[in-house]
Amino acid sequence: MRLSRTAVPVATITAVAAVLGGCGITKDKTAAAREPSAAPSPTASAASGNAIAVSASDSACTLDMSSVSSGPLTLHVHNGGTKVTEVYILMGADGTGGIVTERENIGPNSDADVVSELAGGSYTISCRPRDSERINTGLTVTGSASAAPTSATAAGAVSAYRDYVAEQVHDTIEATADFVAALKAGDLEKAKSLFAPSRVGWEAIEPVAESFGDIDPKVDTREADLESGQTWTGWHKIEKTLWVDGTTDNMGTAGDDLLAELHILSSRVADAEITPTSMANGAKELLDEVATGKITGEEDAFSHTDLWDFKANLDGAKKVYDLLRPLVTDSLLTSTLDTEFADADEALDKYKDGNGWQDYSKVDEAGRKALSDAVNALAEPLSKLAAAVVST
Secondary structure, eight states, X not given: OOOOOOOOOTTTOSBOGGGGOXXXXXXXXXXXXXXXXXXXXXHHHTOOSEEEEEEEOSSXXXXXXXXXXXXXXXXXXXXXXXXXXXXXXXXXXXXXXXXXXXXXXXXXXXXXXXXXXXXXXXXXXXXXXXXXXXEEEXXXXXXXXXXXXXXXXXXXXXXXXXXXXXXXXXXHHHHHHHHHHHHHTTOHHHHHHHHHHHHHHHHHSHHHHHTSTTTHHHHSOOGGGOOTTOOOOSHHHHHHIIIIIOOOTTHHHHHHHHHHHHHHHHHHGGGOOOOHHHHHHHHHHHHHHIIIIITTTOTTTTTOOHHHHHHHHHHHHHHHHHHHGGGXXXXXXXXXXXXXXXXXXXXXXXXXXXXEEOOGGGSOHHHHHHHHHHHHHHHHHHTTHHHHHTTO
């Protein structure tokens, strides 16, 4: 179950990294994700704007200042605890206003940078050591800043990405409509064959969809992530019925509900807050999705169609990088990302099966490790992209 994200008004926050958020705050993380480097990245260190040192431990989340001016902000996080931790910037003094941005899998005795842009208001910096409750510290941001990109190139990247998101939502609605038609026709095998394709568009832009926090829990909650009292709906409920129960009974209505939520998503894309920084953060978080859900085989636990989602996540991240690349002046970073994206694609391509992907349960441990290594190698330089494009 993902922590709900909130679509944030323009007047409230200038660069809404929540628009492109990632994995849920309560999700069990795995060691598959690469631990950040112990040394702050040169790219991140070069980011302009405010900087706050965050000292995280198993029992504390301390900031070296409690107030900053609006604009670009880098949290230099040091985890001095014994557990892997996550750090979030949350809206509101009580942290209930939704995620602005996040950084997962910060290992013990290691450092990571969290880059965002904030308008004036109250925020909460939240550290969550693994298997522990959140530890919150307040942050006040004074002043205001423009939400608009400051260059024509940046504005063009944002516009092009919004178009891409709209296309992906359109595609996933069309594919899901075919999936639902098969459910209603009682054609079990056809419905199974259309399950993974129906999710491709969603998986490519999932963090954007998560900015509308009410939609994600209704369409993409896994059984293991259900909260007490929550009604299970969406793709994974249907997935279990098809693969475990071996029936389409009563799934037509479930499919209609899924489609209705996707249409609501489509109607909201035009108003989604998107900036170069939020795009970059979202691309990294798509890789986190792969590391924490696909490599482990947890995402599609019944159908074992994880490689379809893997490819969509990777393509979504690559699209963001391609659009932001003209904004990045660090040639070493772009060279590294070019190489790592190509290597990740090559690692995944070994498992192509016609127009789709092999059953992930049949990928052996060596193959899974190779995929994990490729994702981890890409995730580290991709984590520097937000700092490279902030305030462009």
